[in-house]
Amino acid sequence: MSDRTGWPAVRPWVADLAGAGLCFAVSSPVVVIIAYYHRAPAAGYFAGLALACLPLLVRSRWPFQVVAATLAANAAQLALLSFPGPSPAATGVALYTVAVRTERRTAWRIGAASAALLFAVSVIRRPGPDSLWQYLAVLAGMGLAVASGDAVRSSRRLLAAAVERADRAEHTREAEARRRVTEERLRIARELHDVVAHHITLVNAQAGVAHHLMRSDPDHAYQALERIRDTSRAALDELRTTVGLLRHGESPDAPREPAPGLAGLDALLASFRHSGLDITLERTGHPTEPASITDLAAYRIIQEALTNTRKHAGPVPARVHLDYRPDVLRLTVEDDGRAGTGTQGGPGSGTGHGMIGMYERAKAARGTLTAGPHPAGGFRIHAELPLHTGRKG
Incomplete structure (x- = not known):
């Protein structure tokens, strides 16, 4: 058994017995000599x-x-005997114990009072310079006992504080590790949600078109089936890339493909247009290349917003507006869905993970996002994302 500092734990009565026996054994030769x-x-x-x-x-x-x-006991021996009594080692051990177990000022006060009493009794009983060295030795012994106890108490406190800091650091590391694992799980969940929800929504819409046109317009139905094939292939490629990164971690042989960004916005909007959405894209300001985290966040927010539009409001007109300011990218996605057609985040419209993911992506990029329905119908999502990392608009 050991205490928090690593020293073996000893029962108090055992330590007391050992201290008393050691004091008696050490002082016995002095008694024999006297x-x-x-x-x-x-x-x-x-x-x-x-x-x-x-x-x-x-x-x-x-x-x-x-x-x-x-x-x-020591003072009585000095006062009653006509010659020096036994060594006052017992008082020294007692003063050491007090110094270990109490504050420094209290210990030194008690030590000074004890030394002064023994010195006064000795001088009164045997005045004269012949025994002065003995009296000074008594003072030095009492001071040494208090100083030793004070040093032991200080070292124990320092060691206990070091152990406490180590424990706290260990708990902090564990908490940090759990936090990072949670953040990584959320990041993976967002990526998988965005990839799967986007492509499955498009596949569902294109399958509905193909089913509707299969008999009346086989050529257009065939084109819709081709888009289903292309969309499902793109979904598999993105899933393969994501799973490959998770499987291989930081291995240099891991499959690494560029993360989607605004450079692929035209292709993204084209896939939604093929599903029936009438999308208008507008860019204002001076387009500049944003930071990678902003680039990915903007792309995923637009993707999720349009996925929700197609899923909940159907093939309605939608608008995407990118406003490039000196330090901030202002992103707006609006649709013309009407009341009763199912808007984003409405009752029964889904789990809400898509909206949560958009808020989290904006926050991760140190930006903000607001979302809500228009009074006349439709839905609007607006995000402000810093173009450069470390700066927030």
Whole structure:
């Protein structure tokens, strides 16, 4: 078992027991030396050391109270014995624990007060310069204990903050990956919808013409069947290209064909005219080559708008207007469908994926799109797309 920083997790009582035992073991040689130097029984010194280390068994649970208990034991030994008592290591361990578990200012205040008390008791009990180095050593030991605890606390916080940032970065990467997958799925869905809906609508319209003329005008019916063949072939080619790109990904051998754009607008409008739409195209301003994302978005918006016109309003007059401004392409598609003939996006007119796709394409190109019926009938779609990437009209 380990904590978030990777260090093994240790139960608090185990750490307390280990700390108390280590303090007693480290201080025992000092007790032996002091007892030998003063030619006194070592048992009393060991008893005093054990008494000072005993509170350390609960230092994780009550750190401030343990500081007070160890400080009282060490101060009493210094005051009551005629010679230096056991090392105040227990107070140092308690101060280290407080420094690890509390704020820096509080730890240093408690450490300074503890060191001042031990120093004052020592000076009062044994005044004179002979033992000054011992008193300074006590001050240095208390300061070292607080500084060590403060350093450990700071390093743990830094490590915990680093682990938290790493976790947050990992979650962000996962969220970003999911977002990109979702965007890619939407992009693929838009492409497939535009390709399939456009060609199937034309095939359906041309099949209706062929069925209507099969007996009365076989020649024209034959021409309609030829257009069905050409339209279905074009649909298969576009689907093959799209699926090929998905299958091969970024492979250099992947089939790559130019994405449709306004350069192919005349052919697109011709396919709709063959299905019965009377389409008028008007270009104003100074035509210029737009950015690739704008070029594709404009083409697909016109394609979807006219597909909806043919599907929902039938063979009615329609107008496409491209207005080239210095930074913006204004695109308008209108039809003369009448109330009751089924307009784009009307009740029962479909799933609405086509309209959603047009809005998403305009947004992806950093443009805007509005759509709605005319009061007298018909439908109008208007989009404003930036001609250059990074700029929005």
